[in-house]
Amino acid sequence: MARMHGRPVDSDGEKLEGIERPFGRLMAYVFRHYPVRISLTVVCIITAAVASAVGSIFMQQIVDNVVTPGLESGFDAVRATLVRLVVTMGIIFGAGVIGSFIYTRAMAIVTQGTLKHMRDDMFDSMERLPLRFFDTHPHGAIMSTFTNDTDAIRQLIGQSIPTLIQSGLTIIVLIGTMLYYSVWLFLVVLVVGVLMVFLTGKLGGLSGRFMKAQQAALADEEGFIEEMMDGQKVVQVFNHEQDAKNEFVEYNQELFDSSQKANIYGNVLMPALGNIGNIMYVVVAIVGGVMILEQTPNIHLFGVDVITVGVVVSFLGMVRNFSQTIGQMSMQVPMIALGMAGAGRVFALIDQKPEEDEGYVTLVRARELPDGTIEPTEERTGIWAWRHPHQADGTVTYTRLRGELVMEDVDFSYDGKKQILHDISLWAKPGQKIAFVGATGAGKTTITNLINRFYDIADGKIRYDGININKIHKPDLRRSLGVVLQDVKLFTGTVMENIRYGRLDATDEECIAAAKLANADSFIRRLPEGYDTMLTGNGSNLSQGQAQLLSIARAAVADPPAMILDEATSSIDTRTEALVQQGMDNLMEGRTVFVIAHRLSTVRNSDAIMVLDHGRIIERGSHDDLIAQKGVYYQLYTGAFELE
Numbered sequence: 325m326a327r328m329h330g331r332p333v334d335s336d337g338e339k340l341e342g343i344e345r346p347f348g349r350l351m352a353y354v355f356r357h358y359p360v361r362i363s364l365t366v367v368c369i370i371t372a373a374v375a376s377a378v379g380s381i382f383m384q385q386i387v388d389n390v391v392t393p394g395l396e397s398g399f400d401a402v403r404a405t406l407v408r409l410v411v412t413m414g415i416i417f418g419a420g421v422i423g424s425f426i427y428t429r430a431m432a433i434v435t436q437g438t439l440k441h442m443r444d445d446m447f448d449s450m451e452r453l454p455l456r457f458f459d460t461h462p463h464g465a466i467m468s469t470f471t472n473d474t475d476a477i478r479q480l481i482g483q484s485i486p487t488l489i490q491s492g493l494t495i496i497v498l499i500g501t502m503l504y505y506s507v508w509l510f511l512v513v514l515v516v517g518v519l520m521v522f523l524t525g526k527l528g529g530l531s532g533r534f535m536k537a538q539q540a541a542l543a544d545e546e547g548f549i550e551e552m553m554d555g556q557k558v559v560q561v562f563n564h565e566q567d568a569k570n571e572f573v574e575y576n577q578e579l580f581d582s583s584q585k586a587n588i589y590g591n592v593l594m595p596a597l598g599n600i601g602n603i604m605y606v607v608v609a610i611v612g613g614v615m616i617l618e619q620t621p622n623i624h625l626f627g628v629d630v631i632t633v634g635v636v637v638s639f640l641g642m643v644r645n646f647s648q649t650i651g652q653m654s655m656q657v658p659m660i661a662l663g664m665a666g667a668g669r670v671f672a673l674i675d676q677k678p679e680e681d682e683g684y685v686t687l688v689r690a691r692e693l694p695d696g697t698i699e700p701t702e703e704r705t706g707i708w709a710w711r712h713p714h715q716a717d718g719t720v721t722y723t724r725l726r727g728e729l730v731m732e733d734v735d736f737s738y739d740g741k742k743q744i745l746h747d748i749s750l751w752a753k754p755g756q757k758i759a760f761v762g763a764t765g766a767g768k769t770t771i772t773n774l775i776n777r778f779y780d781i782a783d784g785k786i787r788y789d790g791i792n793i794n795k796i797h798k799p800d801l802r803r804s805l806g807v808v809l810q811d812v813k814l815f816t817g818t819v820m821e822n823i824r825y826g827r828l829d830a831t832d833e834e835c836i837a838a839a840k841l842a843n844a845d846s847f848i849r850r851l852p853e854g855y856d857t858m859l860t861g862n863g864s865n866l867s868q869g870q871a872q873l874l875s876i877a878r879a880a881v882a883d884p885p886a887m888i889l890d891e892a893t894s895s896i897d898t899r900t901e902a903l904v905q906q907g908m909d910n911l912m913e914g915r916t917v918f919v920i921a922h923r924l925s926t927v928r929n930s931d932a933i934m935v936l937d938h939g940r941i942i943e944r945g946s947h948d949d950l951i952a953q954k955g956v957y958y959q960l961y962t963g964a965f966e967l968e
Contacts (some may be wrong), residue, residue, distance in 0.1 A: 347664060358434045469666075480666075535665075541575070644754035
């Protein structure tokens with residue numbers, strides 16, 4: 325549970341912290357993928373901004389050059405001027421409309437394309453991460469990065485940044501136009517504009533801060549919901565529905581509190597700026613009227629003259645445009661903060677250090693020559709070999725893959741503090757079956773994780789076919805090892821596709837042969853559509869035993885020389901266990917096998933049994949040898965005490 329007794333705890337591990345200053349990184353990322361469209365968009369935004377701001381000049385020209393002279397001389401005298409102004413402004417406004425149309429369409433493509441590339445990069449990065457990352461980071465938070473954070477970036481790229489650029493350019497053009505007409509009236513706008521900017525920074529900053537908190541609370545809530553969905557059966561078994569509801573209410577309350585505060589500050593900002601803009605409009609109208617009545621000298625960029633009605637009317641239009649533009653910018657402040665936080669987390673996931681792999685020994689198809697030597701081949705011979713380039717002399721040797729494994733004095737710790745394994749030494753010859761027994765937490769699964777190099781050892785050596793596994797390329801190492809887990813994971817797809825997951829280039833005939841080997845063929849053919857039956861929800865339409873048989877078939881189609889069976893029969897009934905055990909026996913034939921088992925009856929025929937306790941091997945030998953010793957294994961087997 326993520327909370328105990330109403331107190332939130334970070335039981336899932338580390339949070340995915342965002343990178344610092346992600347704006348430059350985001351802009352470079354967008355431009356790298358869409359340089360032409362971004363350049364075109366900027367040009368169109370500038371065109372639209374200029375057209376929007378220049379519109380105010382039209383009113384001054386109409387009043388001073390058409391209306392006023394027309395009242396004195398008649399319409400015929402100003403007809404040509406009016407036509408010229410209308411055509412000019414039509415061209416300007418038309419360019420603005422076309423610019424807006426182009427940049428909105430271009431930004432839609434840029435935005436969705438950028439999100440696609442981001443999701444691709446995030447998933448690619450995630451697939452290269454070590455298991456340790458998923459052990460220490462909440463899965464819900466990672467999912468939130470793919471969904472909520474990318475949605476915040478969509479808002480940022482598609483709306484906030486273009487609006488900010490256009491608004492900024494509009495304000496610059498408006499300021500220049502205001503100074504062109506009247507410095508006195510501009511000073512009035514400047515005083516009120518400073519107040520608006522201050523208010524935007526204050527309230528917008530608060531809204532942005534709570535927007536970030538809202539996003540974090542949303543990630544926590546999604547993580548909790550995901551946990552409850554996965555564990556719904558357990559919740560109902562123990563009648564914890566109400567407790568789960570209470571915990572969800574607390575998560576939801578945190579989300580509500582942060583969302584409420586974010587929206588309060590965000591919603592207050594626009595009306596406040598609107599009212600200030602109205603006040604500025606009235607003040608400019610009064611000051612302009614007084615200047616006209618008093619014939620006050622009008623200072624502007626190109627000299628001093630008498631202010632006209634057209635200038636005041638035009639200024640009022642610019643004031644309205646100015647206040648609206650500030651309001652538009654203010655609405656983007658919290659969205660920008662939210663988008664930057666999302667971009668920081670997205671890039672943090674992309675930048676995660678991938679799983680280290682310094683291995684250079686690879687697995688290749690091979691054939692055995694009459695003299696016993698091994699050479700590589702492209703043909704399917706059923707023989708595999710380790711290609712081992714020797715850095716010292718530049719030679720390359722080929723060692724046949726047999727599945728021999730030796731562990732020498734292995735120590736291991738997950739966190740570098742608490743040691744899990746102590747001085748583990750064992751060996752498995754090709755074709756042998758090695759069993760691990762012991763209480764929960766004794767270190768059985770940890771040993772198999774080290775064989776797969778899901779984690780690297782702190783001290784000691786592990787040799788596979790005489791080669792230090794640190795020298796073996798991890799994908800090649802794992803390709804040589806089949807794994808059947810206690811908790812079966814099936815994917816959405818047909819039965820045939822789930823079996824083929826063990827080797828994607830396997831034919832239907834090979835998949836069916838693997839199913840027969842695993843004792844799964846008979847039940848598969850009884851399914852509604854046989855091998856074409858669709859599986860969903862982790863194979864929820866199958867029994868635990870049937871799912872386990874598919875897992876065995878999946879491992880069988882991979883045809884590895886070595887197998888790891890991690891308590892594959894611990895959660896199924898005795899009758900089904902017999903079927904599963906027979907399938908596993910078929911699978912184990914001729915292979916080096918490591919078995920983890922709670923049911924000691926399943927490991928009686930093992931070549932060697934390792935009894936572990938607190939990360940140490942305390943007994944080893946065959947079943948008969950250990951029974952004769954009358955030690956811990958004997959007491960476990962006879963029921964004197966039980967595995968926990």
